[in-house]
Amino acid sequence: MRARLLAMNAGDFEQQSVVGIPSTVSRQNPTPPSPPSPPPADVRPMLEFSQAAVRFGYRTVWSDVNVSVMPGEFVAILGPNGVGKSTLIKVALGLVPLSAGTATVLGAEPGQAGRDLGYLPQRRSFDQGLRVRGIDVVRLGADGDRWGTPLPFARRWSAQSRAQQERIDEVIEMVGAGQYAERPIGEVSGGEQQRLLIAQALVRRPKLLLLDEPLDSLDLPNQAAVAALISRISRDEGVAVAMVAHDVNPIMSYLDRVIYIGQGGAVSGTVEQVINSETLSRLYDTPIEVLRASDGRLVVVGDPEAPSHHSDRHSGRPLP
Amino acid sequence: MIAVVAATVREGLGWNLVDDMRQLFELHFMVNAFRAGTIVAVVAGAMGWFTVLRRQSFAGHALAVVSFPGAAGAVWLGASATAGTFVASVSAALVIALVPRSASGGGDGEDSAVIGTVQALALASGVLFVSLYGGFLNSLNGLLFGTFLGITDDQVTTLIIVGAAVLAVLAGIGRPLFFATIDADVAQASGVPVRMLSVVFLVLLGCAAAEVSQITGSLLVFALLVLPAASAQRLTSRPGSSFVLTIVLAVAITWVALAAAYFSVHPIGFFVTTIGLGVFVVVTVAQSAKVRIQRRGRSGFTSQGLAA
Ligand SMILES: Nc1ncnc2c1ncn2[C@@H]1O[C@H](COP(=O)(O)OP(=O)(O)O)[C@@H](O)[C@H]1O
Ligand SMILES: [Mg+2]
Numbered sequence: 001m002r003a004r005l006l007a008m009n010a011g012d013f014e015q016q017s018v019v020g021i022p023s024t025v026s027r028q029n030p031t032p033p034s035p036p037s038p039p040p041a042d043v044r045p046m047l048e049f050s051q052a053a054v055r056f057g058y059r060t061v062w063s064d065v066n067v068s069v070m071p072g073e074f075v076a077i078l079g080p081n082g083v084g085k086s087t088l089i090k091v092a093l094g095l096v097p098l099s100a101g102t103a104t105v106l107g108a109e110p111g112q113a114g115r116d117l118g119y120l121p122q123r124r125s126f127d128q129g130l131r132v133r134g135i136d137v138v139r140l141g142a143d144g145d146r147w148g149t150p151l152p153f154a155r156r157w158s159a160q161s162r163a164q165q166e167r168i169d170e171v172i173e174m175v176g177a178g179q180y181a182e183r184p185i186g187e188v189s190g191g192e193q194q195r196l197l198i199a200q201a202l203v204r205r206p207k208l209l210l211l212d213e214p215l216d217s218l219d220l221p222n223q224a225a226v227a228a229l230i231s232r233i234s235r236d237e238g239v240a241v242a243m244v245a246h247d248v249n250p251i252m253s254y255l256d257r258v259i260y261i262g263q264g265g266a267v268s269g270t271v272e273q274v275i276n277s278e279t280l281s282r283l284y285d286t287p288i289e290v291l292r293a294s295d296g297r298l299v300v301v302g303d304p305e306a307p308s309h310h311s312d313r314h315s316g317r318p319l320p
Numbered sequence: 321m322i323a324v325v326a327a328t329v330r331e332g333l334g335w336n337l338v339d340d341m342r343q344l345f346e347l348h349f350m351v352n353a354f355r356a357g358t359i360v361a362v363v364a365g366a367m368g369w370f371t372v373l374r375r376q377s378f379a380g381h382a383l384a385v386v387s388f389p390g391a392a393g394a395v396w397l398g399a400s401a402t403a404g405t406f407v408a409s410v411s412a413a414l415v416i417a418l419v420p421r422s423a424s425g426g427g428d429g430e431d432s433a434v435i436g437t438v439q440a441l442a443l444a445s446g447v448l449f450v451s452l453y454g455g456f457l458n459s460l461n462g463l464l465f466g467t468f469l470g471i472t473d474d475q476v477t478t479l480i481i482v483g484a485a486v487l488a489v490l491a492g493i494g495r496p497l498f499f500a501t502i503d504a505d506v507a508q509a510s511g512v513p514v515r516m517l518s519v520v521f522l523v524l525l526g527c528a529a530a531e532v533s534q535i536t537g538s539l540l541v542f543a544l545l546v547l548p549a550a551s552a553q554r555l556t557s558r559p560g561s562s563f564v565l566t567i568v569l570a571v572a573i574t575w576v577a578l579a580a581a582y583f584s585v586h587p588i589g590f591f592v593t594t595i596g597l598g599v600f601v602v603v604t605v606a607q608s609a610k611v612r613i614q615r616r617g618r619s620g621f622t623s624q625g626l627a628a
Contacts (some may be wrong), residue, residue: 093509114511121505131553131562132373132502144499145510149491152560200506270450 044107045070046208046240047092052101054087061087063100064265069208069242074234074254075268076246085244086122088261089210092242095117103302106207113208118201122212122244125193127215130186134177134196137185138168141200171199175229191222195229202233209234211243215250223250230254248275344582353468355476357574360535361544362482365570366490366551367528369563370521374501377546378432379416379522382439384529384541386412389446391463391538396453401463402478405530405538412438413526417519466537466589468578479531486527493517498559535574540589543572547596551603569599 045068053063061084069075077085090096091103094111106113118141126137142164143150154161172181175195180188185196194214201209211230215223230256234241245251248258252271259268260275262283267274274280280288280300288302344350371380390408391401419434451458461467488499500506500514508514534543548569552562577591 095509111511117509119506119509121509126502130373130502131557132559133557136559137502140499140503141506143493144503144507145512146495147492149494150560200503 002114005280009191027204043071045104046073046103046106047242049088049091051100052091052103053099054084054091054096055099060099060263062261062263062266065101065261067266067268068260069240071207072234072238072242073256074231074241074251075243076248076251076255076258076260077242078246078248078258082248083261083263085261086212089119089212089242089244092210093117115204118204118206118209118239119207120194120197120201120211120214123216125190126186128186131184132183132186134185134188134192135168135172135181136182137194138172138200138203139164141203165219166203167203168199171202172196174202174233175199191218191226194218194222194226198226198230198233202237202239205237206239209241209243211241213244213246215245215247220250227251227254340583341486349470350446350468350578350582351473352473352476353578354575356471356479357468357535357578358478358571359476359483359576360531361570362567363528364532364541364544364565365548365567365578366445366487367525367571368545369552370490370497370501371525372546372549372553373498374521376522376525377542380525380529380545382416382435382442383409383412383522383526383536383541384533384545385439385528386442386538387530387533387541388463388538389442389449390530391533392446392449392453392460395459396449402475402534405533406482406527408442409530409533410523411526412442413522414519417522445491449549461587462537463533464537464539466540468535468581468588468593473532475534481533483531484528486524486531489497489520489524493520497521516590535588536592537589538586540593543589543593543596544574547600548573551596551600554603554607573599 022116023212039267047067047069049065049067052065065088076162077088087096091098092105092110094105094109094265106116130138154188155165172178176200177192177199180192181196185193188196198211198214199312203223209230214230215226220228225251228244230241231251233239234254241261246272248255257268258271258274259266260280260283262285264285265283267279267283275290277288277290280290280302286302291299291301345354368380371377387405390404390406392404393408394401394404415438416431416435419431446463459467462469492588496507496512496516499510500512500517504514529541529545531546543588549562549566552569554567555565556562573592573595577588577595580586580591580595581588
């Protein structure tokens with residue numbers, strides 16, 4: 001047990017995510033968890049699932065999910081690989097239908113929210129040879145769904161087109177992509193592509209951003225930087241953010257709330273309320289330990305799908 | 321007809337360029353060749369730009385190959401070869417579009433097994449039609465490798481009508497098609513009908529491939545469809561500029577190839593292909609040289625920054 005804990009403290013999160021462990025390490029606030037203050041009655045959620053379930057064929061991905069995201073909130077959606085985090089986002093976008101329950105996005109049916117929703121899909125990287133500039137990809141977020149063809153020199157005579165260009169420049173500035181927005185997007189780094197894609201999702205001033213593992217495949221400094229960026233945007237622009245993550249570590253300090261998804265439902269609350277042995281063990285119906293290392297960091301140990309495999313895997317690992 | 325043409329053609333290339341140009345446009349068949357070539361080049365450029373971005377060049381090639389059995393079958397049945405090419409290429413486009421894609425391929429990945437099969441079947445049935453018709457080998461060369469001789473006024477009219485229709489539809493779907501090409505997931509989430517656009521695009525590609533095959537022959541369509549777009553996209557990453565440049569290159573390549581074919585004994589398909597390839601090679605070499613220079617500049621900058 002001790003060996004396992006030390007091995008995990010070494011920060012080898014990649015290994016953990018491969019075997020599907022909800023793993024989190026954080027500087028935990030020592031103050032006892034306090035229940036979140038109930039939202040005022042007139043504030044409607046940006047996103048609300050109730051009694052929701054998704055089935056693909058005979059396989060139920062998850063059921064009995066009741067979650068919500070309030071205006072301006074920064075919420076992480078967590079859970080092991082394959083539990084259906086991306087599916088939850090796709091339901092919100094109207095790309096996957098619910099088999100039971102209801103989903104409401106910005107007060108409407110999923111798929112109706114349109115311009116008020118920003119989306120960044122999972123694991124998107126552009127082909128190295130793609131000779132299209134970052135700024136063109138950002139522009140698609142503004143008008144890509146409009147029929148027709150962009151006309152040359154539209155900015156000279158169309159005020160609307162000029163306003164759009166100003167907004168594009170603004171979001172590129174906001175994500176700090178000014179240096180490389182004119183370069184072909186295939187040639188910039190993964191972190192830079194991710195920033196451009198966040199800019200793309202922001203162009204239309206959405207009220208809700210749905211980000212599917214935006215920190216995936218970034219190195220640690222970039223993860224921290226992009227996480228800080230998303231948090232800043234959420235605050236400055238007043239955007240609610242629902243962000244899927246497999247490692248909550250880089251975003252822990254920015255989060256208002258976390259949503260942990262399991263097959264039989266989801267739990268949500270503050271980090272302290274959700275990421276503890278009792279709550280996670282109940283959600284995954286298998287013993288899961290949340291441990292605190294001597295330096296105050298929090299370690300979640302356990303594998304909701306195959307607990308025995310997991311401990312075999314890690315007990316023999318050499319210490320660094 | 322061909323014999324008369326051949327007799328008039330071989331006056332040879334003189335030193336007076338103006339005189340040569342005049343000579344080129346004196347003959348009605350040559351005027352028609354330039355008209356047809358220009359229409360075809362514009363359509364090939366516009367469609368090719370998207371084809372290269374979408375990585376569907378292989379599908380474009382297959383659809384062009386299908387125009388061969390289309391023409392051969394039409395001639396065998398006593399119908400118009402031009403009509404045959406369009407019917408065949410558009411039908412093949414629908415087959416490729418409607419066969420479900422392998423799950424791993426995602427949105428716009430080509431299903432090379434389906435496309436390859438369509439192509440093989442096309443060549444096989446083309447050969448069958450030729451042998452069924454018998455004694456038709458003269459135009460076999462033209463069908464496969466291109467010809468600019470004997471393009472009729474009717475053919476030019478057909479090319480204009482179909483070409484204008486293709487360009488009109490393309491103009492209507494241009495922006496969402498670009499979105500779906502670059503970023504299918506987000507496009508779909510924003511309400512762009514990605515699947516429908518990909519079917520429409522393949523049908524347009526079928527029309528374009530059939531048009532281009534009238535000039536380059538069905539086996540060499542690739543040259544005019546893919547090479548100008550690939551070259552232009554290397555030269556600039558601005559979508560508007562590379563789109564216009566693609567069309568300019570396609571038209572220029574076609575004109576030079578037509579002139580070269582007129583003053584020589586070799587088929588036009590050869591000239592289109594070699595000139596197109598020449599442009600592509602020059603652009604690629606120039607671009608990689610530029611990248612190397614930039615990289616050297618950038619690493620110099622970094623070491624300075626570190627030293628400071
Ligand atoms: N379109 C689909 N058809 C069938 N099964 C699917 C589909 N999309 C996702 N799944 C399955 O649903 C489960 C959840 O997938 P996903 O939402 O991508 O998980 P996560 O994002 O949490 O890793 C997986 O087992 C996946 O195989
Ligand atoms: Mg996922």
